[in-house]
Amino acid sequence: MPSNNTPPRVSFSRRRLIAGTAASVGCSATLSPLPSLFAETGESPKRILLRSSWQTVNIGDIAHTPGVLSLLREHLPETEVTLWPSSVDNGVEKLLRTEFPRLKIAKPRSKELQQAFQECDFLLHGSGASIVAERDLVRWHDETGKPYGIYGITFPMKKSSATSVRDEDAMARSVEVLSQARFVFFRDSKSLELAKRLGASSPMMEFGPDGAFACDLRDKSAADRFLETNQLQPGKFLCCIPRLRYTPYWTIKKGRKFDPIKHARNEAMKEHDHVLLREAIVQIARETDHQILVCPEDRTQMAVGKEMLMDQLPKDILPRVVWRPNYWLTGEAVSVYTQSAGLFGNEMHSPIMCIGHGVPAIVCRFEEQTTKGFMWEDIGLGDWLFDLDSVSDRERLVPTVMNLVTDREDALTKTEKARQFVSKRQQETMAALGQELQSPA
Structure with missing residues (x-):
């Protein structure tokens, strides 16, 4: 569950959270207009590279990506998002482009991906059964030196294989990847507990809902x-x-x-x-x-x-x-x-x-x-x-x-009651991302 030492949220996100909470309980709240995310400094919109879309044979794996994109569209509307997918076949690419017409897609080994590495400010690893794209986070960190965060994952204990030493080395690498993240939101508290027990030390490690909770694709x-x-x-x-x-x-x-x-x-x-x-x-x-x-x-x-x-x-x-x-x-x-x-x-x-x-x-x-x-x-x-x-x-x-x-x-x-709890955590996690985007490079 959320830790007690969560860093303070930026003001624009806290006010949006208050407004959303008031609406959910049927109350009215009068607030002055929220400033756009980058209007105060006059900066160009920040660019996020979303690593997600693991496969298309499962509607849940498909749902991770539009869920996170919906949250970004709602809570950080002035950001520019590029999707770095593993797979968007079987009609999924068309589905995403229809729902998110401003979305850029940079497929593996493409010129668009090279450009995204140069232009994007932050890499966000989407929801999954593990740190699915662990090697890509390492690559991003090594090649760009720019920050990344991990959103709504399970962190499973590595299964035993032929050599326990190899398993221990793999887990140690995973812990290092978690520790270098600006934040890690785990979609179940047992994963959070395991990461802490193994010594992961990201500045922010909390419960954060699976991105699929926000999936609102319709047909x-x-x-x-x-x-x-x-x-x-x-x-x-x-x-x-x-x-x-x-x-x-x-x-x-x-x-x-x-x-x-x-x-x-x-x-x-x-x-x-x-x-x-x-x-x-x-x-x-x-x-x-x-x-x-x-x-x-x-x-x-x-x-x-x-x-x-x-x-x-x-x-x-x-x-x-x-x-x-x-x-x-x-x-x-x-x-x-x-x-x-x-x-x-x-x-x-x-x-x-x-x-x-x-x-x-x-x-x-x-x-x-x-x-x-x-x-x-x-x-x-x-x-x-x-x-x-x-x-x-x-x-x-x-x-x-x-x-x-x-x-x-x-x-x-x-x-x-569960839906409102998830919605509140979604707002808080997006506020954390917004705070990271406003941090100096």
Whole structure:
């Protein structure tokens, strides 16, 4: 959680925070106009190089980038942003350019990236499962000497490999990269605790929400067509997302080798990890007037949903359940989620996007995952975080899913409280970035 020794925020950000808080609780606040970020000094707009967009086979990985871009557009509107992506294929580049027409994109090994290294003032590493672009942060630091910050990551302990010395060296390099950052915002408090325990010493290390909370991409026309075609009534259906222990990337990524160990683990645990989702679907269909949409977060999950959910449901409830057979991009998914009554399942970023838009969402996790799921505790939704390897958690999962429908007022109240907490932290983290941009070079 946020530390007690946080440096004071710059005044323009603090005032924006006050105004936003007042609006969220229904109060009025009269404030003099906020100065633009660089108007007082007459400086040219500061330039940020955003390192993000890790892959496009997962709508959560897609969502990181537009989420952070939305925050920059809202809180630091006079900055110029260049995206340094790993991948913006499969229609994602067009999606980003449509939503953010001023965005510059500098792809790897391009002249645009060389120019960005010369012109940009600050590198911002976007949300991810780790310091995804650790080598690129080192390169930026070595080649430019200019500052960088890390926004909304999980910091996982390195997995054991052939030589423990190699693992220790890799972790030491990661700690050094964290320490050289002007700030590091961890998307779960367990990552923050680990970084501190290992000796990371960035001037600011705090909890900071995953960038995907702010993702507001929309494709309402596609969503509306999908709902109409499948006779899903807005507000009268829940979304359910399946997931195996390990994403079988070898089924969707060219050149990715089949992993027999991960495959065997998936096969051993797939019934264990989906039986309760089926029970929840059956109970909702039989005891409420809501339907269920089985949908994917990544390109592997349509098949998982078909095998582990649809094909094993009782025939009498199948008319109440819709299975989405094809992948979708983030805009359509968000536009469907925001018309649902809630979401539950074995994924993380669809719940993140739901909470960011005031939609109740339940997260199930297991030991193979990183600590990212614990962000649900950090934002006040610990009752909606379930460890599928815990007997006690398993016992309360189905009743809690039912409560999204039967105790609607409580579900919406919890969701809104978490959303406001996330929004406040987003404002504070953007204020920290604004302060860094105003600091002397």
